[in-house]
Amino acid sequence: MQTLSKNQQIIFDLINKSPEPLKAYTILYNVQKKGIKAPLQVYRALDKLVEIGKIHKIESRNAFIACHNSSCQVAKATAFSICEICEKVTEISNDSLSKYLANFKDKDGMKYIKYNLEFFGLCKKCKVK
């Protein structure tokens, strides 16, 4: 568990307390009062936070959420469910799924240490409506 730099901490705190994924420029607007003024400052912190597994990027949405999977030990094997109506995103932590994917071999017998899986559908609330 490494210590975060000033900018990294500010940006992680913001993402961590957000109930929804945040986009880079939304983050920028929200940390300008804390002295982070330029996109690059945000992107650099985001890059690092992703690298150390504190946050994940939702690729299909260009947005970032804090890791809630086993205290951020799983930086390279990520799975999410995404509601196509309300855009709610939930990190999936499921042993069967992660084992299946970690052990998956393609037809060349090749294994992959890293993957990202995004499921799309309707969340409970949106399904009812």
Add this chain to the structure above:
Amino acid sequence: MQTLSKNQQIIFDLINKSPEPLKAYTILYNVQKKGIKAPLQVYRALDKLVEIGKIHKIESRNAFIACHNSSCQVAKATAFSICEICEKVTEISNDSLSKYLANFKDKDGMKYIKYNLEFFGLCKKCKVK
């Protein structure tokens, strides 16, 4: 198998014959001689081609490849392997995997019709080097 419009056909042909994923603006530069001059013309064709499953978007790369999975019947359940060195992308078509994911239920018992999975690693060639 629906017929493609003029722009859709031009752009599909380009992507289909490319050995690697193509980015939108790379596509644009390559079809300008055929009269497609503006980004929006490219993006509109791409949107449609993705929608009907003729191509897929590689979300982590913002790039597009032609579907090679059972003649494009699987538009909503996609899996790829991506080499982190040479950026080679291969569509995975594996019955076990697609069945597993299609039947996956999260802890709320929820199923998802649509997913996108991207595996990362080194391709055969790059592994040897």
Add this chain to the structure above:
DNA sequence: TTAAGATTGTTATAATATAACACTATGTAA
């Protein structure tokens, strides 16, 4: 034939992300 829907062409602009350079802080080894 005609009206709805899809597609096209065009200009402008929004949203997302990185290059390059100079400077500062921090940790580590001599």
Add this chain to the structure above:
DNA sequence: TTACATAGTGTTATATTATAACAATCTTAA
């Protein structure tokens, strides 16, 4: 403690990816 490497910061400029808005044209099914 110095000095070196590494990581982080601040800044300006710019590259890359994607969409808004509007008018015109093509396609197709009743």
